[in-house]
Amino acid sequence: EAQLVESGGDLVQPGGSVRLSCAASGFTFSDYWMSWVRQTSGKGPEWVATISQDGTDKYYVDSGKGRFTISRDNVNKLVYLQMISLRVEETAVYYCVKGARTMDVWGKGTTVTVS
Amino acid sequence: DIVLTQSPGTLTLSPGERATLSCRASQSVSGNYLAWYQQKSGQAPRLLIYGATNRATGTADRFSGSGSGTDFTLTISRLEPEDFAVYYCQHYGNSPWTFGQGTKVEVK
Numbered sequence: 001e002a003q004l005v006e007s008g009g010d011l012v013q014p015g016g017s018v019r020l021s022c023a024a025s026g027f028t029f030s031d032y033w034m035s036w037v038r039q040t041s042g043k044g045p046e047w048v049a050t051i052s053q054d055g056t057d058k059y060y061v062d063s064g065k066g067r068f069t070i071s072r073d074n075v076n077k078l079v080y081l082q083m084i085s086l087r088v089e090e091t092a093v094y095y096c097v098k099g100a101r102t103m104d105v106w107g108k109g110t111t112v113t114v115s
Numbered sequence: 116d117i118v119l120t121q122s123p124g125t126l127t128l129s130p131g132e133r134a135t136l137s138c139r140a141s142q143s144v145s146g147n148y149l150a151w152y153q154q155k156s157g158q159a160p161r162l163l164i165y166g167a168t169n170r171a172t173g174t175a176d177r178f179s180g181s182g183s184g185t186d187f188t189l190t191i192s193r194l195e196p197e198d199f200a201v202y203y204c205q206h207y208g209n210s211p212w213t214f215g216q217g218t219k220v221e222v223k
Contacts, residue, residue, distance in 0.1 A: 045152075047212045095159055104171060
């Protein structure tokens, strides 16, 4: 069974940084695009970033360009999201997701609080 | 960016009733790249429908998707107790891939 487990969420000050990690298991990790999606309490999800199978193609939400970096380690089946210059409004649960377009496996999420 | 508007915001129905959820896009969704997700309280979203009409693995056949262009619908033919949740539509044509604000299906 495919599983994703996020970690790294924290309480950070505005302007601070955080690095999220996601460990994948139960599927051939290197065959799939991977994404991060965030969700603020009571609101719809917001796509944040996506990376191709080999890491060469990356896409970001406009508000994250220049501040967010998505990366992956196919040997250890990990995907990362480095975020800098964080804003209060980026407080959210951050989900690691298998896929780029149809997101068919989600982790339980890790919480980033910017305050 | 494509804005997805879902209606109604809340749907109050009884088990066994039919639910019809709407998702309207601000511009045509290329390739009918439209998905529906279900989210229960405290859980991550779960993919139900992709390509506007295709059920994802494990999706019960009481769930069906329809529509094209800018207007899409998710129908739950007969509500089961486990179907009361929030439903989101998402387009995945050209980036950025956006979600609607959700429709909550609650028990009457």
